[in-house]
Amino acid sequence: MTAPVLERVAAGPGRRARRRPGPRRRDHLTGWLLIAPALAYFLVFLLYPALSALYYSFTDWNLRAEANWVGLANYADLLFDDVKYPHFWKSVSVTLQYTLIAVPLTLVSALVQALLLNAVRRGANLFRLLLFLPVVTAEAAVGAIWRWLYDPQYGLINTLLGLVGIPGQNWLNTPELVIPALAFIAAWQCGISMIIYLAGLKGVPATIQEAAVIDGAGPWQRFWRVTFPMLRPTTFYLLVTGVIAALQVFGLVYVIFSGNGRSVTGGPEQSGLTYVLHLYLFAFRYDAMGAACAMSFILLVFIMIVTALQFRFVRQEAA
Amino acid sequence: MTRARKASVYVALVLLAAVSVVPFLWMLATSVKHGQDIYNKVPTLLPLDKKTGEWAATLGNYEYVLGVGGLGSAFVNSVWVCAVLVPAKLLIDALAAYAFARIPFPGRDKLFVIMLGGMMVPAITLLVPRIHVTQSLGMFDSGWGLIVPNIASVLDIFLLRQFFLSLPAELEEAALIDGAGRMRIFWRVVLPLSKPVLAVVTITSFLFHWNDLVWPLLVTNDPELYTLPLALQQLVASPDGGRAYYIMAGATLAVLPVIAVLLVFQRRILQGIAFTGLKG
Numbered sequence: 001m002t003a004p005v006l007e008r009v010a011a012g013p014g015r016r017a018r019r020r021p022g023p024r025r026r027d028h029l030t031g032w033l034l035i036a037p038a039l040a041y042f043l044v045f046l047l048y049p050a051l052s053a054l055y056y057s058f059t060d061w062n063l064r065a066e067a068n069w070v071g072l073a074n075y076a077d078l079l080f081d082d083v084k085y086p087h088f089w090k091s092v093s094v095t096l097q098y099t100l101i102a103v104p105l106t107l108v109s110a111l112v113q114a115l116l117l118n119a120v121r122r123g124a125n126l127f128r129l130l131l132f133l134p135v136v137t138a139e140a141a142v143g144a145i146w147r148w149l150y151d152p153q154y155g156l157i158n159t160l161l162g163l164v165g166i167p168g169q170n171w172l173n174t175p176e177l178v179i180p181a182l183a184f185i186a187a188w189q190c191g192i193s194m195i196i197y198l199a200g201l202k203g204v205p206a207t208i209q210e211a212a213v214i215d216g217a218g219p220w221q222r223f224w225r226v227t228f229p230m231l232r233p234t235t236f237y238l239l240v241t242g243v244i245a246a247l248q249v250f251g252l253v254y255v256i257f258s259g260n261g262r263s264v265t266g267g268p269e270q271s272g273l274t275y276v277l278h279l280y281l282f283a284f285r286y287d288a289m290g291a292a293c294a295m296s297f298i299l300l301v302f303i304m305i306v307t308a309l310q311f312r313f314v315r316q317e318a319a
Numbered sequence: 320m321t322r323a324r325k326a327s328v329y330v331a332l333v334l335l336a337a338v339s340v341v342p343f344l345w346m347l348a349t350s351v352k353h354g355q356d357i358y359n360k361v362p363t364l365l366p367l368d369k370k371t372g373e374w375a376a377t378l379g380n381y382e383y384v385l386g387v388g389g390l391g392s393a394f395v396n397s398v399w400v401c402a403v404l405v406p407a408k409l410l411i412d413a414l415a416a417y418a419f420a421r422i423p424f425p426g427r428d429k430l431f432v433i434m435l436g437g438m439m440v441p442a443i444t445l446l447v448p449r450i451h452v453t454q455s456l457g458m459f460d461s462g463w464g465l466i467v468p469n470i471a472s473v474l475d476i477f478l479l480r481q482f483f484l485s486l487p488a489e490l491e492e493a494a495l496i497d498g499a500g501r502m503r504i505f506w507r508v509v510l511p512l513s514k515p516v517l518a519v520v521t522i523t524s525f526l527f528h529w530n531d532l533v534w535p536l537l538v539t540n541d542p543e544l545y546t547l548p549l550a551l552q553q554l555v556a557s558p559d560g561g562r563a564y565y566i567m568a569g570a571t572l573a574v575l576p577v578i579a580v581l582l583v584f585q586r587r588i589l590q591g592i593a594f595t596g597l598k599g
Contacts, residue, residue: 030501031424038415039430041471044456046437049448056448113335119328129585130336133343136577136588138530140548141570144555145346148563156345159362188339192592199593248443251532258556276443283447284537296444303441 057293067290074294085291090270091278094179098274099246102183107238110193111231115223117194118201128198135191143255146185147172172256175271182272185252193238200234201227240310244303250276275299343574349567351376357564380568384554389542390569393550396465397529400546404466405524409517411471416479417505421491431480438473450537464538465546469528475520482516483509519591522584526577547573 057074061067077084113131117124134142149156150171158168171181204227212222228235253274257267266273266281275295283292344364349357352366352375359369366376385391418424419431449468450459458464486509494504510517532548539545545553551569559565581588 027422027501028424031418031422031427034418034422035415035430037411038434038471038476041411042434042437042473044452045449045468046440046445046473049445049452050437050440052448052451053444112331116328116332116335120325120332123329123332125585127332127336128589129581131339132585132589133578133581134339136526136530136581138532138548138551138573138577140530140532140551140555141346141573144551144566144570145342147555148349148567149342149345151563154358154360154563156341156362159360162360188342195589195592244441248441250443254536255532255552255555258552259560279443289447289451292447296441296447300441300444 053293053296056290057297059290061290061293062287063289064287070290074291075298078291078294078298087270087273087278088295091266091273091275094266094271094273095247095249095275097179098182098249099243101179102186102246102249103239103242105183105187106190106193106242107235109187110190110197110238111235113190113194114197114201115227117198128195131194132191134189137189139251140255142185142189143252143258146181147256150181172272173268175267175269178267178271182249182253182256186246186249193242196238197231197234200231204230236310236314240307243306243310247299247303247306248276249274250280253277254280346567346570346574349563350380350571351378351568352564353377353379354562354564380564381572384565384569384572388550388554388559388565388569389545390547390550390554390572392543393545393547394572396544397547399462400465401525401528404469404528405521407466408470408472408475408524409521412475412520413479413510413513413517414505415471416476417483417509419476420480420483421488421509422501434473435477438477446533446537453538459538460540460544462544465535465544468538469534472524475524478520479513479516482513486512515587518584518587522580522588523591525580526588529577530573 056067058069058071059067060070060074078088082089117128117131120127137145150158152158152168152170152173155168155171157171161168169177171177208226208230209222212226217225253266253272254277257272257277266277276299279292279295279299282288282295348364348366353368356367356369356375365374367373368375385394419427453459453464453468456467458467490508490512491504494508499507530548531546532552535544535546535549536552539549542550542553551566551573554560554569555566
């Protein structure tokens with residue numbers, strides 16, 4: 001699906017340069033020498049790990065013994081054996097719920113911020129900077145900050161809720177609240193999507209907006225009939241990349257549920273046990289590397305299917 | 320736009336900016352408060368004594384996390400890792416990108432497409448065997464293990480290559496005819512013209528590695544090797560994890576350098592994101 005596009009990108013304007021006369025032989029050598037370090041990295045730390053992950057997913061690889069070929073057993077056990085892997089489907093459901101809440105919330109909040117920023121001149125740069133701040137923050141720090149903000153007794157969130165008369169919640173210790181609490185952090189960090197929306201908004205021609213004004217369209221109509229349709233490629237791009245990222249959420253959950261032995265289960269009643277946290281635990285805590293590799297390929301296939309469906313949906317919409 | 324609408328837009332922006340920034344102010348405030356003063360039912364952004372209401376700021380929390388908490392050595396480690404990794408990676412990526420953009424050799428474009436394809440594999444799929452490879456190379460739980468497995472980036476090679484392709488080829492051709500070698504052209508002609516993209520790649524790469532938690536978490540066991548995000552996570556997981564004044568001091572140490580970089584380079588960073596649509 002993507003290969004022809006990449007080929008075209010790769011060919012690009014470079015093709016013309018190829019016919020340029022020059023010291024050919026020496027060029028070949030120079031070329032290979034220049035890419036040698038990057039190529040070595042690619043082979044050792046990308047291609048080989050990818051292929052060996054596929055191989056190991058068919059074995060019972062762990063750190064104690066030689067890996068034995070077990071065929072599809074890892075895949076079958078993960079999907080169907082809920083004695084051996086009791087939390088597999090739980091982690092799938094947690095991750096899907098998180099994705100379904102976090103991605104739309106992030107996109108809406110990014111779009112609202114971008115529209116507001118686009119409507120002002122004075123102070124726009126300052127606001128943009130402030131709204132962007134959460135994205136450049138390390139996830140370890142984000143996790144630490146939000147653990148404190150969500151603190152049931154002295155956290156700022158419950159304190160502020162208390163001021164307006166809403167009873168405080170034990171956000172990170174109540175199974176039903178864990179995913180919304182995590183999704184809110186994701187939306188808080190929507191700065192990258194906001195910047196991309198902003199770039200998209202700059203691409204909406206002013207003449208079209210003016211024409212709509214002349215035709216008597218109000219701001220609400222202009223948004224739904226002009227701006228939003230023109231932002232569709234941007235929204236689609238953010239949706240696809242957002243879903244791919246949300247399905248792999250890990251570092252933040254790891255920090256949020258650090259300590260008190262909770263990291264082993266991923267929150268109260270596994271309510272924060274995301275797929276990749278589960279995978280991590282199998283690889284590095286329970287020493288089941290083979291199963292972890294199988295899990296990573298199940299995720300890879302799932303990501304490919306979801307992405308393909310999204311592309312298909314868009315094409316149908318466009319037709 | 321009517322004045323009332325303009326005002327409401329600003330009100331909305333101020334509210335959203337507050338949601339964005341108040342957590343950081345809260346972090347900063349907590350980090351300079353005395354332990355007993357943070358457990359207060361009345362929220363205050365100023366470090367005030369809970370009983371007397373007088374000014375009571377302290378740097379003691381920083382002293383504690385930098386020393387006993389292990390964040391001091393972790394800070395130094397993070398600086399080291401970034402100081403070695405970011406320039407080395409930039410050089411390796413730029414050399415490869417230049418070859419992919421300008422030096423014709425057989426199989427070049429096919430190889431480039433294959434490398435781009437590798438970018439589509441989710442990072443998590445590679446993580447487990449990548450640790451295994453790092454182990455086999457004897458770099459597990461060492462400084463090398465923090466650096467070498469991240470020493471190049473296909474995405475950065477792609478970005479640099481696209482920029483190099485946009486430079487006028489005539490300049491380089493003129494230099495070639497004058498008898499300059501490829502490397503000379505690369506250093507003297509191409510790199511000086513590429514400062515904007517080099518800056519974007521350097522800054523995003525710094526931000527990514529300064530903030531990275533997952534790789535150091537997997538590749539190190541020895542607390543002496545912890546980078547700042549990992550040391551902070553370990554502090555959260557320790558019995559000190561419940562002492563928010565310590566944790567917020569640690570978080571501040573992790574966040575401040577990044578905020579400084581953002582303030583200085585904000586235009587480049589924001590342009591870079593709009594241009595690539597990607598982070599790290």
